Amino acid sequence: MGTSLDIKIKRANKVYHSGEMLSGVVVISGKDSTQHQGVTLTVEGTVNLQLSAKSVGVFEAFYNSVKPIQIINSTSEMVKPGKFPSGKTEIPFEFPLHVKGNKVLYETYHGVFVNIQPQKGKLTPSPVDFTITPETLQNVKERVLLPKFLIRGHLNSTNCVITQPLTGELVVESSEAAIKSIELQLVRVETCGCAEGYARDATEIQNIQIADGDVCRSLSVPIYMVFPRLFTCPTLETTNFKVEFEVNIVVLLHGDHLITENFPLKLCRM
Numbered sequence: 001m002g003t004s005l006d007i008k009i010k011r012a013n014k015v016y017h018s019g020e021m022l023s024g025v026v027v028i029s030g031k032d033s034t035q036h037q038g039v040t041l042t043v044e045g046t047v048n049l050q051l052s053a054k055s056v057g058v059f060e061a062f063y064n065s066v067k068p069i070q071i072i073n074s075t076s077e078m079v080k081p082g083k084f085p086s087g088k089t090e091i092p093f094e095f096p097l098h099v100k101g102n103k104v105l106y107e108t109y110h111g112v113f114v115n116i117q118p119q120k121g122k123l124t125p126s127p128v129d130f131t132i133t134p135e136t137l138q139n140v141k142e143r144v145l146l147p148k149f150l151i152r153g154h155l156n157s158t159n160c161v162i163t164q165p166l167t168g169e170l171v172v173e174s175s176e177a178a179i180k181s182i183e184l185q186l187v188r189v190e191t192c193g194c195a196e197g198y199a200r201d202a203t204e205i206q207n208i209q210i211a212d213g214d215v216c217r218s219l220s221v222p223i224y225m226v227f228p229r230l231f232t233c234p235t236l237e238t239t240n241f242k243v244e245f246e247v248n249i250v251v252l253l254h255g256d257h258l259i260t261e262n263f264p265l266k267l268c269r270m
Contacts, residue, residue, distance in 0.1 A: 003030035023094035045072030182211035
């Protein structure tokens with residue numbers, strides 16, 4: 001059996017903030033004693049632009065111009081050259097997480113185009129009242145063919161704490177056509193690029209049905225959506241990329257009429 005190496009972090013959840021101490025042990029195991037040229041530990045944190053199947057023909061023009069953004073780089077010597085005895089050897093380590101220069105330590109996040117390692121921020125509530133009628137809809141080719149309807153409601157805030165739900169309510173005041181369903185659609189918008197050009201990609205990451213069937217008129221329908229932990233991060237904007245979020249209220253009427261109202265969100269971690 002050869003020599004194996006493992007790195008074990010002391011903190012179970014592996015969630016760290018800038019300036020905190022990262023500690024653990026490097027475990028070296030081997031049946032026989034082993035000569036070595038020293039052990040160094042390197043910590044790197046980067047933001048990478050990656051090509052996806054969707055981006056063929058879009059990103060190639062400037063992909064090479066957007067280099068990985070290095071936000072952490074630290075190397076320390078743990079053991080000088082020598083020999084490890086047979087069995088298990090544990091080498092403890094501890095060092096603070098400091099970013100390079102004026103860089104920001106982002107949250108670990110994996111999207112379609114952006115993989116990053118967003119910061120805490122300040123939040124100001126921003127309630128939004130809305131009214132949806134055939135006249136308020138955008139991108140409608142034949143507005144006269146739409147049945148008459150009136151939908152009112154509000155979102156308690158479009159500035160949202162990522163660990164708390166998006167809330168509000170919706171009321172169907174009137175509708176000539178029967179309603180099939182009402183849904184909340186959470187969309188992640190990733191924008192990447194540089195001086196050569198930018199590309200924008202929107203991905204549905206969650207869809208929740210909040211009403212099924214022809215809902216009673218003038219009845220308040222609660223809006224409640226928990227942000228999925230693995231597919232969201234605080235809203236982020238840098239020189240080369242942006243990660244933004246939107247919520248769509250989607251109403252499906254009989255006759256295959258689809259009504260969509262869009263609301264940009266700002267997510268923040270407090």
